[in-house]
Amino acid sequence: MKQKQKRLLRFQLVFLGLAVLLVIAVVLNINTGSVKLSAERIWNILFLRDRSDPSYDILWKLRLPRLFTAAVLGGALSLSGFLLQTFFRNPIAGPFVLGISSGAKMLLAVVTIALSGFMTHIPVSLTVVTAFVGSMLSMLFVLIFARRIRNMSSLLVIGIMISNICSAVTDFLINFASEEEIVDLTYWSMGTFSGKTWDDLKISALLVLPTLVITFFMSKPIGAYQLGEGYAKSMGINIKVFRVVLILLSSMLSACVTAFAGPISFVGIAVPHIAKLMFGTTKPIVMVPGVFLSGAIFCMLCDLVARTVFSPTELTLGTVTAAVGAPVVIWLMLKRKSEG
Amino acid sequence: MGYYFTTERLTVGYDGKPLISDISIGIEKGEILTLIGPNGSGKSTILKSITRHLEAISGVISIDGADIRRMSGKDVATRLSVVLTERIHPELMTCGDVVATGRYPYTNHFGLLTAKDREIVQESLRRVHALELYDRDFREISDGQRQRVMLARAICQEPEIIVLDEPTSFLDIRHKIELLNILGEMAKKQGITVVMSLHEIDLAYKISDKIICVAGDTIEDFGTPDEIFTEERISRLYGIEHGSYDTLFGSVELQKPCGAPQVLVIGGGGRGIPFYRTLQRLGIPHAAGILYENDMDLRVARALAETVICARAFEPVDAKTEARARSLLNSVPYVADCGFVRGTYNRCNERLLHAAKEQGKTILSSTKALLETFGGRVPS
Structure with missing residues (x-):
């Protein structure tokens, strides 16, 4: 029917628009900063590898890895949000609502305080590993409850409670620590893409991209799951396995983000919403790449705003994502209401 | 044996605790099997076990000789589809999209629809007379339309059996009839076997080839509607104490007003029914006067009137019956x-x-007069 062609055209146009936005975001990010560079110099540095340029290091060691990490992690965070919203059938479910960051922060607090007697600064790699393990642990709890509780709203409440318990434990520990002891923890919990290296990018890409591909290949069962568990089962899906896989995929994605960039709130809720309204569908086969791409662009642009608008003072990323994202979501919701 | 769909010594329940045990039934291909029984009797539990949403505790469920519990999820999906009570809330999906999810077991890894799949989707919607809904957003259509779309989705899965859990709930009477007509046609023309639960037992009587009565820890009865639908069985099944159910016409009467009759209603040929019902609403005990056995008034009078004077059909009313009516007349004021x-x-009634x-009794000759006399409010 006609609707079908109209829809296909819309998907193509939105993807095209996103591709253009992606290029713009990349160019702006490279070009903007406390050191201004001309297009010619950027060309020389990027493609001719002109090491004699004094800005070579700024571009290759600071801006580029940061830019790409923002893209990969932003995409991961958004996709994780989309998966959790599908799983919980709740538009406000997201990695941070469910205590992924609180779990990470709690374990990080334990490790930081335990090691404070031995070293002044814990190495970044240890922060990353600790945060990752902490995130996975809190999701493991959600998963254990998910096996027993079939009602999604109750499960969501349990996730939020786990998050609160972790926060309480963290606050308790911090009460007994001195400020110097927890400086790394404080820095991590601000949430930022600042200071990311090529190694960070490599590891996060190695974790995120395969997860993205697997998720894409699961589009069909995810789509069936959107109709409800009963119907999904009647189509031949093994629900028990599917639930576990879905949670594992989304926690893999968000744990990775939390480990490398700290807690970045709001992206996981806002971006899937924005993408859904842009594409006018919830079909996973469109939404999985669409959400990832939108998230990447969203985070690159937010990071750009965070580091340039009040330069040289850098804003925390969460400030920008919330300030930019929330009004956008509200506006889109209002717009949709008037349409429907 | 030899039946198309059977359950043998099937025991169902939750968490390993048997709720209903020893269900052994068999139906032919293209038959409609309906589960009836009171709320909470376990109709859904049985249906969920058949569709494998719930693991059966013991026993065998088979389609065409193949044990459904040993099939892969996909195999079951190509042979059996469902219309569930759970409401779906798909976002930004057209009815066509919802129906197309029924193609799941047949599409490729990414779930892309072929031209043939699309044709089947449209054909399924056409069969439930809802093709015009194809491009409509699923959230914007009415309950009746939704249920038809969900049935189209089940049809689109090209099953041999469709299992429906209370498909007529939430529907108004017109949509109930429409849905059942579609099911009946589908069963007889396409040979799709239907297993469902219904609350409307009058409709169950009319649509079903076989009926299961579910109550207690085993099924009470299994048989054809004519075997099952006796007044006594239905009253026992549902535990009807205050009121009655006319199995022949499927009509319900509320509790009979008890006590010494105040009014003798002289009726016949259906004229008495509004009078009995008005008096029932007012709570006035009454008697029904001489009715032939085959008079339609009699069925309602038996359910509502304290005393019924009845005469043998196709015979003149005998003197004894008339005398009984006379003595009853003496005891009522109206x-x-x-x-x-x-x-x-029926000169006797005249x-x-x-x-x-002659005796100076008050004669009430309309239901309005009944309301005025017995203190009910008269609608102006």
């Missing part, structure tokens, strides 16, 4: 004249009415 048809064989007038 007489209702329903405007019954006068004829050779005589009865005449006697009432």
